[in-house]
Amino acid sequence: MIDQLRPGLRDELITSELNRLLADLPDERIKGDALRDGETIERLGRHLLRIARRLQTPAGAGQVEAVTEVVNRAIASLDPSFADDEIALPPRLLNGIVPPPRGAETPVLPPSPSIPLATTELLVNGDGQPTLGQLLLEELRCADHVDLICAFVGWTGVAPLRDELRALVERGGTIRVVTSTYLGATSRKAIDELVKLGAHVRIRYDGNATKLHAKSWLFHRPGELDTAYIGSSNLSQAALHDGIEWNVRLARADAPAVFSRMQATFDTYWNDPSYEAYSLADGDRLAEELLRAKGFDKQRHTARSQREIDELTKRLEEAYAELAIRPRPHQQEILDQLELRREAFDEHRHLVVAATGTGKTVVAALDYARMCTEGEPRPSLLFVAHREQILAQSLRTFQQVLRDPSFGEILGGSAGNAATGRHVFAMVQTLAQPNRLDAIDSAAYDIVYIDEAHHGAAESWQRVIGHFAPREIVGLTATPERSDGVSVASLFGGAYTTELRLWEAVDDQLLAPFNYIGVDDGTDLRQLAWRSGDYAVGDLANLYTSDHRRVKAIVEAVRQWVEQPAKMRALGFCVNKQHAQFMSEQFNQLGFNADFLTGDDEQSRREAVLSQLKAGELQVVFSVDVLGEGVDVPDVDTLLLLRPTQSPVLFAQQLGRGLRQSPGKTSCTVLDFIGQHHKDYRFDRRYQALVNRRRGSVVDQARRGFPFLPAGSSITLDRIARERVIAGLEAHVAGSRRNQLVSDLREGGDASIERFLDRTGRSVSQIYKPHRMSWTTLQREANSAAAIAAPTDPELADLEQRLLRRIAHLQHVTDPLRVNAWTQWLEGSQRPDVTSFNPAEQRMAVQLMHLLLYYPSTVEEGLETLWELPAVRDEICQLLRLDAGQLDATPKPLLGLPDVPLQVHARYHRDEVFAALGISSIDKRKEHREGVFYARDLRTQLMFVTLHKDEQRYAPSVQYRDHAISRELFHWESPNNWRQTSNAMKACAGIGPDASQHRLLFVREASTGWTKSRFRLFGEVDLDGELIGERPVAIAWRLRCPLPEVVFGAVRIVSSG
Template sequence: MRPYPHQQDMLERLRIEREIHDRHSNLLVAATGTGKTVMAALDYRNLTQHNGGWPPRLLFIAHRQEILKQSLRTYQEALGEAGFGELHVGGAVPSDWNHVFASVQSLGPSALDRLAPDHFDVIVIDEFHHAVSKTYRRIIDHFFPSELLGLTATPERMDGHSVQDEFFGGRIAAEMRLWEALENDLLSPFRYFGIADDTDLEAITWKRGAYDVAQLNSLFTGNRERAQLVLKAVHDKVADPLAMKALGFCVSVDHARFMANFFREAGFSAAALDGSTPSAERERVLTALRDGSVQIIFSVDLFNEGLDIPDVDTLLLLRPTSSATIFLQQLGRGLRRTPGKSSLTVLDFIGQHRKEFRFEEQFRALTNLTRNRLMKHVDLDFPKLPAGCEIILDRKSKDRILDNIKTQVGVKVTQLAREVGSYAEHKLAHYLEESQRDLPELYKSNNSRTRLLRRAHLLSETGPEGEDALLKRVSAFLHVDDPQRVAAYTRMIEDHAPSYDVLDPIGQAYARMLFFSLWPLGGGFASYAQGLATLRRHAAFRDELRQVLAYNLEHTEHYPIPLDGEHATLPMTVHASYSREEILPALGQAAVNGFKPGYFREGVKWCEGVRTDALLITLEKDEKDFSPQTRYKDYAISSHQFHWESQNQTSETSATGLRYQEHKERGSHVLLFVRRFKSTDIGGPQPWMLLGPAEYASHESSKPMGIVWNLRHPLPADVLTYAAYNVKAAGEERA
């Protein structure tokens, strides 16, 4: 059993949580139908391998017998052991109690009394959003496993609780990236319609990242003009409204009941469900939706109750949310593939929002685009979506969304200074969480936390000589998130950092990388020691950089893999990202009294000292992103193979071309570095991810050569998704 890319991605992030952050209670969030149980089984297989092949004692908990039987089969397939595991449900009682698949009902007080709190090493709980109930909580409180894994499509509940806050310290360890699942045809494609809604939300109170629910309820409930707009959109956009199976997401119980009544008046069979609906009535309505006798159910966060209705083909988003998590949960209720469903229709109603509301979160969740590139895609009607997917905005909605995103891009420095100043007593991470800003936003246009605090008069107005230039370079560290480099850089900016001259060779290599990250052209210093020694007088800068590095490490997304063999002494790890100011000194190609990284503009570099060709690959050239004449030269063929086109002058018989082909025989090496775009949203160059060592497989043509490289380490799932996109586009272009 091999994971799909999106599953591989989530398994990697689980590994990061455990091995890098030492967190052993984790929540995995993914839409129904994307293989949560498969991921749990593969994760358990990884834990077994880490345990020397000995399977840890396992308890898998679900609420239905058929789910438990299917889950047991999944684990057996993942482990390659047909006899693995025992059921504890429907009268079946385990005999050895080592690997148990149990229903919640079977684990009553008497069963728990027979089991020690540390009996199970690994506990997996399906549909973890039920964990707040007494039956689940009794089980969770009884056991103390080495690893707890919760699985859910819906971490936030209609009662206002979110299980990540209550059980996981506010964290979601691994969340499905929607575009990865869509690219791999695991979910139904969607047709998203953004429909202008003239309801004015600007006067609604905004607090902690959301509108006031009571005020929204007053605005929406009884608003027949808005309800008529929704009804018209259904008739306009849904092919056969009376045959649809639809869910409408409302802001309150009253709002849901009002919408159901309005649709019944219009001739639809409509119902409203909420937490007070008796279970028998709820099941009757859900059955009626499945068999077509009800066309639409309106509810408050219906998706949060773990209801599985695969046939849903229409969603009405009637409550505003800028939370990407909630938005994806809503979509997840309609993305299940079923026979006869060609696509999911999503009707979203775009009101007149406050400036604090952010459309970008949901559209970035749909498209995997950064903010600046998202604006281009909105303007060009989203030219690069997964097959079968469409985002269609009417003119007014498009203008509102573009204006809203531009507002976030163009946030004024005075506003940032006021925000940062209000959290001056807290760490950088706390400010980012509370303000809902991401780290690059803070460093756009040469801003920095220290400069903003000085602007807000919370630090003295001027710092030591040279501070301003250093603060402008903090943005050059926003990609540094692997533990070894974070630790090395942090050690070198401590109050009593060791001198360059007393560091070991690896430490000196990291010091050179740090030096050139701060001064790409050498800074006019005669030695590394001289330059790094000047940092001692810059306490504010060093404190800020420490916080940035700590924040990066907390949010790392790729597990670092050590280089081995002749590259083992290089200060780099596979699947970490590096700037040119780090790559060149790491490979011995820069010196304080010699060649400087700031002068380097090439995409290839032969590094004689380590007998290595470094290939620096940019997949999508920014200026050609939307050109039909774009030539796709570099792309992932698979997770283990990469196609790369050499420089134009390189022939198959040239010295360079022969070295590429014969590098193994000649004792030289090839390292591949890849980045998606040339520049970041805040204006600087995007760093390259080290894909690791590559070996020549084949080539075609000459001047330039089209070379296929075999990768020693498989591509990370998210990189494969956007790198393989090019090969699809290339095929379409050739056709």
């Protein structure tokens, strides 16, 4: 008998017997948790199934019926609406329904697959098992629709399946195939044959970047009899019949959550624009791309003449230039943010920060193209860079995007100084010449782009940037923080307009994966002086250059974590020149070939040293920070982070030096040496660059071992480093406690929330999250001179405290419609005249009151009360102005519903939604917590979706029921008791006499968190395709307003890479 109290991990329900046994153990040995709503049904169902499997098979019909009646009673007790699901007596199995006769033909059912449709099985092409190829034929004969995602599609795999594929299409079925040109292993002949048979095929042509490895079939049938195959087999003769393969045949009936996840993932790929629809007319392009993916060269293709090779190469380059015209998801997000800051904030100076290799120039060209109006002259353009090579490449990019080979001219370098047109790509050295610059009108150019904008602090660059007064100016850089500590953000509005997060670039396969290892280096930095929130550079250098034990720890870590240290190409980032030289000397003494670079080195020496590193003659080059301008060594595969940095931008810049993609490079090893730090050292800032904070806070992910990282990446901390990192992260969280906040404010005496956050580096949520704090309360407890006095009237003082505690509930309000209206009302010189409010403004006032949980009898009364509470009004306005800076998507008007103050892509509390629609009134709030609501008088269907039902625990059964398929499509499932024929379902879908005319989709990431728990309005939706299934019914909604990339990135199932 198994010992039910055996030590170790467990994952099971506590039964009566187990509960009795646990009573004998001390509480500290028992680790348990309450059953969560999101997993209740799955866990209870599995428990019942385990019990049922232990029953003896009944010997007679009477016993079969007795067991069936027990099951029926259980069904009836769950919900009366499930009465139709009770099993008819005597119990029987339905194996099929024969189609009605057609003329003289006798209809027959297709044979059932060898493996029953509701059964899951492992297939290994072994003795006694049907081969995968045979099973696929059987599945095709009885399927309605088929989806296939396959890395390699071969002719020998397609040919045996042709008859069944053709038959499926002839009886009205559909076939969808997703593949890529990865490694050039797919056969053009096979793809063409699939298309001729009637299949719809989508191909991603940058296959070697995508690295599609997936192999999966999905067979769709009515009645939840879907099946799937997932495993190792590509579409080839060997894989389907006699290869050593492992594949799982999955039945939806057996694992519905897994099948839904597979379907959702496939649909996401299918709707990803990077997978292009294929037709027979694309055959030559496919052949060329497959050839490119195979890495053809003269030796492999000696039969081709040099002329043929040159012509083919030219055609391939032209094809790739066409691909660059369409923005990739990360580029689209940058473009969306530029549009947002211009339209919503009237900002026209921008700094775009993105790692080298992510296509900043393409973004600039696409941004310019959007500002061109068809039929009108293009805006005048000035593009500034410091090297002729950059200008020539940038000019070609603009020409490709604009599809105009005659666009633009170069000023400077070999092109000369005679450029006089309206679209100029200029070398800064030429442009900055006093005689030339002074002769150019400051308003000569509408649009100005500054490439490598980190040079902006230099005198010549400042002279150029300061001379012009364009309509728009955009700086482009990968390194906004220079090694001399100067930030160029002040030249472009003081902040980064948009910043490509490092984990996003890795997740989208724009950069190589990272293997980050945090290593204890044995140093104690607590002894060093801490000034202005950081260590002094000189103190760090003195400590590190006198500590030979640290050097040995660094070398030992290299030998432990780098596969072949003798072949590594490493960059080491040091504190200063003294430290870099010391590390180079120490590594050379220990048998490595090392060198160092500093800002004092000539360009020729820098190029020579980096050439040695690239050639493998050096294993490591040490320098300060990011090695300065002009450093681009994609072959770097190892980074040594030898100095502490709290700047997330500088940390990302350092990592970016090692994450450039290059042939044969699979990942970059990052060794970060972590000492004992000052109590105020901010670990959270550096790890923000590595993790997706949509999946939880940095400290939560660190405690769980960083489970959500881009594919191929990892974070490993040794025992001591892990303890220090988590302690530092937890200390930062603890720093938001009330007493600490009061102490910090008393020390700085800040008059506004914004100044306090800037000085302390905190976020606004740290003020409002703990103990229902407010800024006003914080000021009063700190005895701040800027604090507004509390009311002397006890009742008014009590109301003020209630409203101050509720101000935190305004943190999601970022759209200009509410921000501008509410701040205008509350900070005016006199109380607004409510009689002048239009109907939409009346409802916006109700929205504000309901967020504050305040229900006066009239809007006038509510505003009058707020006017008696100046501290509340002041704090609301301060917070709203801060919120406005966090706007991440341009709000769009909600058309078709007049007087409804809702905007597409803005976030709302459920109470605000009902107030905006007039369902709630000023003195009465609509109580509603379900996922659907039909406002019959307005003929408007509301759908409220929570994507992650349980953020604390991964629950596959509920994670993917509702999800974005693409920027235009959203998969939604009805309440569990809805049928396709139910009145509620038909009204929701816009069918029948009670059909909804408007369908509004509201989506939130989670049910907790100030912002994530607020619903984002995805806008009006329309039915796309057919209703699928019963109880629940699945629907694909087509969004009338496509999702911005930043929103889609938060709700998509898989990354775009």
